[in-house]
Amino acid sequence: QVQLVESGGGLVQAGGSLRLSCAASGRTGENYAMGWFRRAPGKEREFVAAISWSSSVTSYGDSVKGRFTISRDNAKNTVYLQMNNLKPEDTAVYYCAAKDGLNLYSDHWMWDYWGPGTQVTVSK
Numbered sequence: 001q002v003q004l005v006e007s008g009g010g011l012v013q014a015g016g017s018l019r020l021s022c023a024a025s026g027r028t029g030e031n032y033a034m035g036w037f038r039r040a041p042g043k044e045r046e047f048v049a050a051i052s053w054s055s056s057v058t059s060y061g062d063s064v065k066g067r068f069t070i071s072r073d074n075a076k077n078t079v080y081l082q083m084n085n086l087k088p089e090d091t092a093v094y095y096c097a098a099k100d101g102l103n104l105y106s107d108h109w110m111w112d113y114w115g116p117g118t119q120v121t122v123s124k
Contacts, residue, residue, distance in 0.1 A: 002026045002113040004096045009118030012086055016122075020081040022096030022115055033099050034072055034079040037108055038092035038120075047106035048094070049081060059104045063089075086122045093117040 008020040022034065035050035047061045049070035058070055067086075072079040079096065097111040105111065 002032065002098045004098060004113055004115035006094065006096045006115045006118040009094060009120045011121045011123065013123050014086060014088055016086050017082070017084045018086065018120060020083070020094055020096075020118060020120070022079045022081075024077040024079070024098060031100075031102070033101065033104055034070075035097045035099075035104065035111065036070065036079075036081045036094060037097055037111075038090075038094045039117075040089075040092040043092075045095070045108045046092075047108070050104040050106075051079065052102060052104060057104060059106065061106065083120070086120075088122045088124050090120060091122050092120060094120050 003025045004022055006022045012018050031053040033052050036048040037045050038048050039045045050059045051070045051072050067084050069082040095117045096115040098113040099111045
């Protein structure tokens with residue numbers, strides 16, 4: 001089991017930046033991929049970004065490419081999501097996810113563990 005807890009959400013003006021963090025605990029000594037998803041009100045859960053255990057492979061959703069950067073620090077069992085040039089349409093609850101194995105998937109049902117989420121609100 002892996003437990004995940006997100007932090008860093010909040011209210012920011014359009015064009016601003018936020019950095020989300022996700023701390024993992026539990027079975028953290030084994031290789032696992034980590035990712036971020038988001039869900040806006042009335043919408044489906046959307047893939048944001050994912051990163052492999054070694055950080056050698058990253059993947060991004062089309063709507064955040066060039067603005068968001070995912071990274072991880074395995075010594076701290078933490079994954080980060082740097083979000084720049086935020087837009088009102090980025091407003092959502094952001095969820096951290098983890099999965100066993102090397103492959104990165106944009107489908108949320110392929111991920112094994114989830115955090116409770118953190119709210120990000122971008123005002124115009």
